[in-house]
Amino acid sequence: MWFAYRAPAVPAERLARDVKADVLVVGMGIGGAMVAEALTAKGHSVAMIDRRGPLKGSTAATTALVQFEIDQPLTRLAPMIGKDNAARAWRRSRLSVANLRGRIAETGIDCRLGDRQSLYLAGDVLGPADLRAEAEARQARLRLTAAQTDAAVEVLAAYEGRGVGSALAGFALEQVRREGDRKALPVCPFIKGWIQRHPEFLEQTYGGETAS
Numbered sequence: 069m070w071f072a073y074r075a076p077a078v079p080a081e082r083l084a085r086d087v088k089a090d091v092l093v094v095g096m097g098i099g100g101a102m103v104a105e106a107l108t109a110k111g112h113s114v115a116m117i118d119r120r121g122p123l124k125g126s127t128a129a130t131t132a133l134v135q136f137e138i139d140q141p142l143t144r145l146a147p148m149i150g151k152d153n154a155a156r157a158w159r160r161s162r163l164s165v166a167n168l169r170g171r172i173a174e175t176g177i178d179c180r181l182g183d184r185q186s187l188y189l190a191g192d193v194l195g196p197a198d199l200r201a202e203a204e205a206r207q208a209r210l211r212l213t214a215a216q217t218d219a220a221v222e223v224l225a226a227y228e229g230r231g232v233g234s235a236l237a238g239f240a241l242e243q244v245r246r247e248g249d250r251k252a253l254p255v256c257p258f259i260k261g262w263i264q265r266h267p268e269f270l271e272q273t274y275g276g277e278t279a280s
């Protein structure tokens with residue numbers, strides 16, 4: 069699929085002489101590229117080799133869906149490896165996707181990144197009641213604040229216009245600021261608008277800007 073797109077070729081040449089580098093990365097797919105990018109960003113020199121040439125492996129075949137939800141539902145993973153470990157695995161997956169997004173913004177890579185929401189259908193793995201339990205477990209155990217979940221902020225009609233959404237946004241961003249080890253990736257239109265009206269929280273968001 070990717071060969072159908074016009075993209076700049078990754079410059080590479082046959083290795084016909086000795087080269088010296090701090091690190092040799094074997095494999096020129098997305099994995100090798102990310103390792104090399106992280107190393108060069110830290111000032112290391114890197115040489116990359118591939119027995120087939122750049123982007124000839126799985127990377128060229130991907131459908132490019134980057135999803136933080138891991139294959140095992142949280143409620144299924146917890147009995148296997150323990151509640152804390154399961155929640156940590158899910159949080160780290162979420163964080164790595166947010167970090168990827170942040171790095172793409174920082175490096176200015178134009179890869180037409182776009183947000184999509186996940187839709188879960190009851191099926192063989194999780195029935196309707198299991199799905200409800202899964203949603204509750206994610207809210208409770210993943211410590212996702214309102215600004216960090218993919219769920220839009222919805223305010224019950226009875227509370228509209230009473231500043232409930234703003235209070236939620238302020239509370240969530242304040243928490244991110246206090247904890248200091250995470251950043252928020254605003255995807256909900258309400259939160260995006262709120263942050264634009266409260267630029268003092270820009271520092272708590274990825275790249276100091278909101279997701280488009």
Ligand SMILES: Cc1cc2nc3c(=O)[nH]c(=O)nc-3n(C[C@H](O)[C@H](O)[C@H](O)COP(=O)(O)OP(=O)(O)OC[C@H]3O[C@@H](n4cnc5c(N)ncnc54)[C@H](O)[C@@H]3O)c2cc1C
Pocket residue numbers: 094095096097098099100117118119120121122123124125126127128129130131132133134135
């Ligand atoms: C059809 C398809 C669809 C996919 N869709 C998605 C998706 O939607 N979302 C998603 O997240 N993932 C998806 N994946 C998986 C994703 O593409 C891979 O996990 C990812 O590209 C792996 O990247 P990589 O750099 O580890 O491996 P690769 O891109 O395979 O790169 C490894 C490179 O190492 C080289 N190599 C291996 N051994 C040696 C050696 N001994 N010496 C020199 N070179 C060597 C190979 O030639 C290869 O170029 C999909 C995969 C396929 C096949």
